[in-house]
Amino acid sequence: MSAEQEKVRAPNIRxxxxxxxxxxxxxSRVLNxxxxxxxxxxxxxxxxxxxxxxRPNAAARALVTSRSRTIGVLAAHMAHxxxxxxxxxxxxxxxxxxxxxxxxxxxxxxxxxxxxxLDYLMSQSIEALVVIAPQVRVxxxxxxxxxxxxxxxxxxxxxxxxxxxxxxxxxxxxxATRHLIEQGHTEIMHxxxxxxxxxxxxxxxxxxxxxxxxxxxxxxxxxxxxTASFGYRAGLELLRFRxxxxxxxxxxxxxxxxxxxxRELGVDVPGDVSVVGFDDIPxxxxxxxxxxxxxxxxxxxGRRSIELLLGELRGGGHADSQLIAxxxxxxxxxAGAPS
Amino acid sequence: MSAEQEKVRAPNIRxxxxxxxxxxxxxSRVLNxxxxxxxxxxxxxxxxxxxxxxRPNAAARALVTSRSRTIGVLAAHMAHxxxxxxxxxxxxxxxxxxxxxxxxxxxxxxxxxxxxxLDYLMSQSIEALVVIAPQVRVxxxxxxxxxxxxxxxxxxxxxxxxxxxxxxxxxxxxxATRHLIEQGHTEIMHxxxxxxxxxxxxxxxxxxxxxxxxxxxxxxxxxxxxTASFGYRAGLELLRFRxxxxxxxxxxxxxxxxxxxxRELGVDVPGDVSVVGFDDIPxxxxxxxxxxxxxxxxxxxGRRSIELLLGELRGGGHADSQLIAxxxxxxxxxAGAPS
DNA sequence: CAACGTCGTGTGAACGGTCACACGGCGCGG
DNA sequence: CCGCGCCGTGTGACCGTTCACACGACGTTG
Numbered sequence: 001m002s003a004e005q006e007k008v009r010a011p012n013i014r015x016x017x018x019x020x021x022x023x024x025x026x027x028s029r030v031l032n033x034x035x036x037x038x039x040x041x042x043x044x045x046x047x048x049x050x051x052x053x054x055r056p057n058a059a060a061r062a063l064v065t066s067r068s069r070t071i072g073v074l075a076a077h078m079a080h081x082x083x084x085x086x087x088x089x090x091x092x093x094x095x096x097x098x099x100x101x102x103x104x105x106x107x108x109x110x111x112x113x114x115x116x117x118l119d120y121l122m123s124q125s126i127e128a129l130v131v132i133a134p135q136v137r138v139x140x141x142x143x144x145x146x147x148x149x150x151x152x153x154x155x156x157x158x159x160x161x162x163x164x165x166x167x168x169x170x171x172x173x174x175x176a177t178r179h180l181i182e183q184g185h186t187e188i189m190h191x192x193x194x195x196x197x198x199x200x201x202x203x204x205x206x207x208x209x210x211x212x213x214x215x216x217x218x219x220x221x222x223x224x225x226x227t228a229s230f231g232y233r234a235g236l237e238l239l240r241f242r243x244x245x246x247x248x249x250x251x252x253x254x255x256x257x258x259x260x261x262x263r264e265l266g267v268d269v270p271g272d273v274s275v276v277g278f279d280d281i282p283x284x285x286x287x288x289x290x291x292x293x294x295x296x297x298x299x300x301x302g303r304r305s306i307e308l309l310l311g312e313l314r315g316g317g318h319a320d321s322q323l324i325a326x327x328x329x330x331x332x333x334x335a336g337a338p339s
Numbered sequence: 340m341s342a343e344q345e346k347v348r349a350p351n352i353r354x355x356x357x358x359x360x361x362x363x364x365x366x367s368r369v370l371n372x373x374x375x376x377x378x379x380x381x382x383x384x385x386x387x388x389x390x391x392x393x394r395p396n397a398a399a400r401a402l403v404t405s406r407s408r409t410i411g412v413l414a415a416h417m418a419h420x421x422x423x424x425x426x427x428x429x430x431x432x433x434x435x436x437x438x439x440x441x442x443x444x445x446x447x448x449x450x451x452x453x454x455x456x457l458d459y460l461m462s463q464s465i466e467a468l469v470v471i472a473p474q475v476r477v478x479x480x481x482x483x484x485x486x487x488x489x490x491x492x493x494x495x496x497x498x499x500x501x502x503x504x505x506x507x508x509x510x511x512x513x514x515a516t517r518h519l520i521e522q523g524h525t526e527i528m529h530x531x532x533x534x535x536x537x538x539x540x541x542x543x544x545x546x547x548x549x550x551x552x553x554x555x556x557x558x559x560x561x562x563x564x565x566t567a568s569f570g571y572r573a574g575l576e577l578l579r580f581r582x583x584x585x586x587x588x589x590x591x592x593x594x595x596x597x598x599x600x601x602r603e604l605g606v607d608v609p610g611d612v613s614v615v616g617f618d619d620i621p622x623x624x625x626x627x628x629x630x631x632x633x634x635x636x637x638x639x640x641g642r643r644s645i646e647l648l649l650g651e652l653r654g655g656g657h658a659d660s661q662l663i664a665x666x667x668x669x670x671x672x673x674a675g676a677p678s
Numbered sequence: 679c680a681a682c683g684t685c686g687t688g689t690g691a692a693c694g695g696t697c698a699c700a701c702g703g704c705g706c707g708g
Numbered sequence: 709c710c711g712c713g714c715c716g717t718g719t720g721a722c723c724g725t726t727c728a729c730a731c732g733a734c735g736t737t738g
Binding site: 055056057058059060062063068078079080081084085087088091092095100101102103104105107120122123124125227228229231232253256257259260263282283285286287288290 | 396602624
Binding site: 012013014024025028031032056057059060061062063064065 | 723724725726727
């Protein structure tokens with residue numbers, strides 16, 4: 001009976017105006033802090049707003065200004081560490097700038113599913129789009145559907161379309177591979193991510209570049225799926241022929257799985273085989289052995305992607321792609337090549 | 340010059356109506372598939388819609404119906420495995436039901452920050468709210484701010500407010516502890532999560548209950564922060580006195596860190612000390628040793644929370660809290676107590 | 679002292695939909 | 709043959725805000 005808010009319409013701008021003894025336009029001006037308004041009037045309006053708990057209606061605003069103040073996020077595997085971390089940063093930056101986010105996750109990357117996700121976002125009249133779905137297919141879809149809003153793609157280095165914001169995957173992979181080579185390894189396997197992921201491809205390129213440059217024998221990478229389980233199974237398979245002394249895994253999870261397989265087969269890491277991962281997930285420092293890996297700053301990526309988008313939204317001129325440098329984190333999963 | 344869409348206003352419902360030779364109301368009826376409409380008319384309208392690429396304007400709809408079709412999500416630590424997984428499921432379920440999500444993440448759980456997050460969501464006139472921020476404080480804030488929409492809290496078992504949807508944390512903790520006891524352990528440490536997390540508290544309760552029931556000596560749990568690093572440091576500290584033979588960690592990460600410490604100090608897991616975790620993150624199966632842990636189905640939680648909210652939104656009568664059973668996953672980090 | 683710019687404020691229309699209601703035509707029962 | 713109900717469709721109002729423009733008062737300038 002006390003808090004029985006029986007269909008009491010929320011106060012609108014005219015209610016506030018009436019109570020403050022001004023016109024609705026004046027209230028609107030206060031809301032959008034327009035310069036020419038008498039301080040005393042402003043204060044009076046502000047007081048009333050506070051008093052009645054007035055909240056501007058976002059829908060009405062969006063309707064009349066035709067600006068939704070919404071940024072769409074299209075993510076694949078949003079639950080993974082990297083994307084999730086970036087999304088968090090994106091959300092924070094967007095909120096700070098007065099934008100809201102509309103996130104959608106795609107579980108499969110087939111064309112219809114991308115299309116439907118994009119449709120879903122467009123139907124909310126997003127003003128900009130962030131894509132964290134680093135599959136080649138997604139980019140094709142975006143180009144093809146030619147969405148009419150500024151967009152930025154995360155984690156898509158190498159595929160420079162003028163709208164990307166990513167850690168330099170190629171460089172990261174080179175760092176990892178070079179580290180292995182510097183330790184004297186000449187037989188280096190690469191367990192890659194899925195072929196259609198741009199990140200996976202870029203890391204593979206980096207590996208390949210470094211390996212050929214150092215005139216070390218190139219080996220055909222094996223294509224995984226990012227999971228620890230795959231790393232484990234791949235390890236079991238690979239270790240039947242001990243014709244390598246080091247492994248560069250496409251991410252930390254696969255590295256973990258691989259190490260698991262090593263242990264099960266009595267192969268010592270790093271004694272017999274050295275391993276380096278990619279991402280530096282928070283757990284990597286506590287793997288056994290603590291994993292040498294390549295750190296990417298996902299937060300930075302997220303933050304800067306919104307910055308870029310916002311700039312484009314305001315300024316007009318669209319900013320260029322940016323590449324963020326990754327960092328090799330040396331721990332204990334790499335040793336010199338056994339003789 | 341080709342795709343130069345110079346400020347061409349998107350087609351609206353009246354444009355479609357004109358082109359189809361009907362009134363705008365008829366188009367509206369087609370959109371909301373109202374029953375009484377001649378099939379031929381409907382088809383004609385549909386064709387035009389397709390042809391001109393008409394998209395109903397969500398803002399206009401929201402304005403007139405005063406239904407935003409938006410569900411708010413308030414998350415703490417959205418980048419963590421559990422929340423991220425739940426959010427993914429929530430997103431999918433919501434989208435399927437024609438709702439969109441507005442997600443906001445809080446990094447600190449002080450009152451102002453919760454309040455501002457809630458404000459942010461309310462200003463978007465969300466129709467319902469999902470809270471994945473299992474701190475006591477958050478609940479108090481919600482109650483106090485008495486948001487006028489149905490809400491559900493995830494991961495808050497034990498704190499039954501009639502709106503929760505969670506895995507039974509107490510049961511999970513009992514399962515874990517009992518498993519240890521059944522293996523003959525009588526000196527069991529518990530590394531808990533932060534005290535103000537409801538989950539942490541519930542797991543501690545479960546541990547305490549089981550331990551007292553089995554008439555095993557109770558030990559004061561140590562309060563951690565969920566991170567692997569904490570588990571590691573705690574391990575280093577704890578292992579100075581080897582007065583326990585088993586550890587129940589509040590989550591898998593802390594278990595990992597603890598095991599890391601063990602290894603560094605030459606303590607064998609599970610030979611000298613048994614360890615069980617909580618969550619069953621995908622990596623847990625590949626830890627060394629593979630971690631015995633308690634699995635919670637985060638996807639199920641997310642899915643069902645939306646189901647509950649949707650029911651309340653449609654039906655009216657609000658559903659009860661639900662508890663989902665966790666599952667003990669036995670791997671290799673637990674052995675019998677050393678004599 | 680008239681003309682003019684500036685300040686602070688108000689008025690009408692528009693944004694793109696839905697809702698409530700009205701309306702003509704047609705089949706059917708009394 | 710008239711009245712009634714139903715089917716399919718149209719008309720006006722309204723949701724809550726901003727935009728374009730107008731307007732009165734006042735101070736300044738020629």
